[in-house]
Amino acid sequence: AQSVTQLGSHVSVSEGALVLLRCNYSSSVPPYLFWYVQYPNQGLQLLLKYTSAATLVKGINGFEAEFKKSETSFHLTKPSAHMRDAAEYFCAVCSSGTYKYIFGTGTRLKVLA
Amino acid sequence: NAGVMQNPRHLVRRRGQEARLRCSPMKGHSHVYWYRQLPEEGLKFMVYLQKENIIDESGMPKERFSAEFPKEGPSILRIQQVVRGDSAAYFCASSPFGGFDNQPQHFGDGTRLSIL
Numbered sequence: 001a002q003s004v005t006q007l008g009s010h011v012s013v014s015e016g017a018l019v020l021l022r023c024n025y026s027s028s029v030p031p032y033l034f035w036y037v038q039y040p041n042q043g044l045q046l047l048l049k050y051t052s053a054a055t056l057v058k059g060i061n062g063f064e065a066e067f068k069k070s071e072t073s074f075h076l077t078k079p080s081a082h083m084r085d086a087a088e089y090f091c092a093v094c095s096s097g098t099y100k101y102i103f104g105t106g107t108r109l110k111v112l113a
Numbered sequence: 114n115a116g117v118m119q120n121p122r123h124l125v126r127r128r129g130q131e132a133r134l135r136c137s138p139m140k141g142h143s144h145v146y147w148y149r150q151l152p153e154e155g156l157k158f159m160v161y162l163q164k165e166n167i168i169d170e171s172g173m174p175k176e177r178f179s180a181e182f183p184k185e186g187p188s189i190l191r192i193q194q195v196v197r198g199d200s201a202a203y204f205c206a207s208s209p210f211g212g213f214d215n216q217p218q219h220f221g222d223g224t225r226l227s228i229l
Contacts, residue, residue, distance in 0.1 A: 043117070043222040043223050049217050090155055099144070099169075099218075101158065101218065102158075103155035103157070106154075
């Protein structure tokens with residue numbers, strides 16, 4: 001069975017500081033992995049996806065994530081936080097050839113001025 | 114989001130009433146997925162539909178919930194005799210093909226359902 005664990009339901013960083021949001025997955029088959037961002041009262045917007053090509057994936061808004069099979073991790077990073085990055089971030093896993101996304105419980109990012 | 118359209122954005126119902134949530138997929142997408150997000154939780158898969166077919170409803174509660182995706186018109190998620198525990202955000206997603214084909218699911222802005 002697949003699962004996703006996001007460590008830290010709330011993360012606060014100062015504006016300009018490094019953002020690190022953690023995601024660990026469990027999958028018996030090679031996974032596809034995603035990070036989505038959700039702004040208040042909006043839907044989910046895709047930040048980036050890993051589909052077994054390059055292990056370092058670059059997404060929108062300056063975010064990137066690295067797939068580490070040995071650690072079963074797919075942590076999301078951004079070198080310098082901006083106020084507009086304040087939102088909730090969800091990690092999701094999906095097996096190749098299937099459609100059912102398994103989401104983590106989300107991490108709410110707060111950016112301090 | 115110029116893609117997946119959901120309406121209404123907010124829906125208030127009293128216990129025992131029916132709730133109907135609509136989803137129009139992105140143009141060219143024929144596969145629709147419904148997810149539910151309870152407060153402080155991630156999204157949970159409910160049902161996967163293609164036009165006129167339910168492919169997988171393993172995440173749907175056994176009673177009161179139903180979904181359809183007719184040949185014409187939007188997909189509908191229907192909740193009969195709503196209870197307080199149905200209060201949640203319901204998201205619809207769509208994709209051009211079924212199964213993962215390197216094209217991720219695109220999500221709508223959701224319907225926030227509140228039960229009084």
